[in-house]
Amino acid sequence: MPDRRRKGRAADIRNAALDLFVRRGFEATTMADIGAAVGIRGASLYKHVASKQELLATITTNTMEQLLEGHRLAVAGAGTPAERLRRAVDAHVRYHARHRREAFVGNRELRSLVEPYRAVVLGRRAEYANCFEDLIADGISTGDFRVDSARLAAYAILDLGMGVAVWFREDSGPTENEVAWQHTEFALRMVGARDF
Structure with missing residues (x-):
């Protein structure tokens, strides 16, 4: 994945996590929720973020x-x-x-x-x-x-x-x-x- 696209994906993931943490709270948000918000399967999300x-x-x-x-x-x-x-x-x-x-x-x-x-x-x-x-x-x-x-x-x-x-x-x-x-x-x- 080209570097610019990777950075864009990282920003999308961060923004999705931020929105979910605000609405649901950290504990109630799952990695699958974050992945779904950006159109990535939960397991594939781990290629972009560790946890x-x-x-x-x-x-x-x-x-x-x-x-x-x-x-x-x-x-x-x-x-x-x-x-x-x-x-x-x-x-x-x-x-x-x-x-x-x-x-x-x-x-x-x-x-x-x-x-x-x-x-x-x-x-x-x-x-x-x-x-x-x-x-x-x-x-x-x-x-x-x-x-x-x-x-x-x-x-x-x-x-x-x-x-x-x-x-x-x-x-x-x-x-x-x-x-x-x-x-x-x-x-x-x-x-x-x-x-x-």
Whole structure:
């Protein structure tokens, strides 16, 4: 099978698994279900992917890698702590608005991951949370933010953004731009930003 076709098939399998994990849950989804969704017999599916667990690990790991990369790009070159936090929250919220399925599966099915995948994903989640905690701690140290706990503020901001994946819809309600802007305002108020 040519490489481009193989990559396309892998993407189809991943998308089918993602849809099924959202609708049925990881445990209730079988490899035969995933194969049927892409028109491949269950047994033939193993030529493309080793296991259902590997699919879940790929989805959750890729989600965390995209969040980390998006964060790095967002804060690169930003000056003040408030501007860095504004950009980080904007990237966080937009990711969750655009990738609702990945966010849903990443949060709900974390319990279904086995080792070593679980440790990898938990490590990346901790790294991502630390990015926000460090941004807030920097703002506290410069006097730009007035909040007692950088860690608790980071968790609150992360949770607020993750909630977007649950309720946001492109075709109704506030736009992505409106949601991102308002969430950055919420975050800056939450940390007691001086000037923003």
